[in-house]
Amino acid sequence: MDLNFTTQELAFRQEVRDFVATALPADIRHKVINGLVLERGDYVRWQKILHAKGWAGPAWKTDFGGTGWTTVQQYIFEEECAAAGAPRTIPFGLKMVAPVIMQYGSPKQQDRFLPKILAADEWWCQGYSEPGSGSDLASVKTRAVRDGDRYIVNGQKTWTTQAQYADWIFCLVRTDPEAKAQRGISFLLIDMRSPGVTVRPIITMDGAHEVNEVWLENVEVPVENLVGEENAGWTYAKFLLGHERTNIAGIGIAKRELARLKRLASIETKNGKPLIKDPLFASRIAQVEIDLTALEITNLRVLAAEAERRAPGPEASILKIKGTEIQQAITELLVQVAGPYALQLRRDAMAAGYQGDPVGPFYSVPLGPNYLNMRKLSIYGGSNEIQKNIISQMILGL
The missing domain is CATH 2.40.110.10 (Butyryl-CoA Dehydrogenase, subunit A, domain 2)
Structure with a gap:
């Protein structure tokens, strides 16, 4: 099993990187990189930019207007978009119901719904x-x-x-x-x-x-x-949940947020010493990065198995569990970086364009709300406890 990217895949990565760097609106990138609130219009605008490029459906077959990309290309695309500060794709249309309609829907349903999902004309x-x-x-x-x-x-x-x-x-x-x-x-x-x-x-x-x-x-x-x-809806529901759990892992997003954590932890505090210089805090960052690297390798193994047309076993549940735990751990460390300023819960002000506060640094404003919001990750898409049951059944036969 070769987990290295090919020359063609590395060239594709550069193509995606160059496109996103020029096509992603600066105001959207600013919101994503700084953890600010995104509105419906932000997601729709980015989706329409991708649609004009022909990249709106990374996982879709060309028969339905998709890119026809391999699973590795899809992974590279998601990672590059996340790193550049692009909004995550809202999954309910593109990644969840659309695959069900493609696989099980009637031709009439496919003609009616898929084009509007792809173009972000329907939410x-x-x-x-x-x-x-x-x-x-x-x-x-x-x-x-x-x-x-x-x-x-x-x-x-x-x-x-x-x-x-x-x-x-x-x-x-x-x-x-x-x-x-x-x-x-x-x-x-x-x-x-x-x-x-x-x-x-x-x-x-x-x-x-x-x-x-x-x-x-x-x-x-x-x-x-x-x-x-x-x-027969239970069959379609299980099919959909397999897509959802893999998407929740959010490796690209976790990499971007880890970079933000390192950046903010390197800012000098009032006593002149960046928090990243604290050995205990630095070791916690290192542990998260090690876990994220291991998760990425697991994800690449899943992609390699799919490329060889081998169905993955319990990996989807493993990706869901560990991916959500890592994302939550990063938000916890970000709150520590902000200290007492993370207590500011000012969603309305953020949505109205709030740009900082005399009593605290700008970057601290969204960290408390983001920490609280990310508690949900280990619950939705099938709670992590349920995923552990699935793993035990598939591996141990319990």
């Missing part, structure tokens, strides 16, 4: 979790009852990320309450503008409106919006 959110169904998605209770050429949907979804922006939501719904849990679930595409859809904000502990409750009350959904077969 998607995920309707999986419910108040009583988080990691145990097989227990979803939202009902969809067939009535002629439509389904009548009733239920509640929660922790729905950026539903306040969404045009569409892909939902797991129960279509056969008598069937065994996993066999009575279907996968529906629902227009968020449908009568009966209500979005209610959930303000998280960092003061942000990122997640929501979505209520579905007698929502009418055309049968043609059913993906694949009725009651």
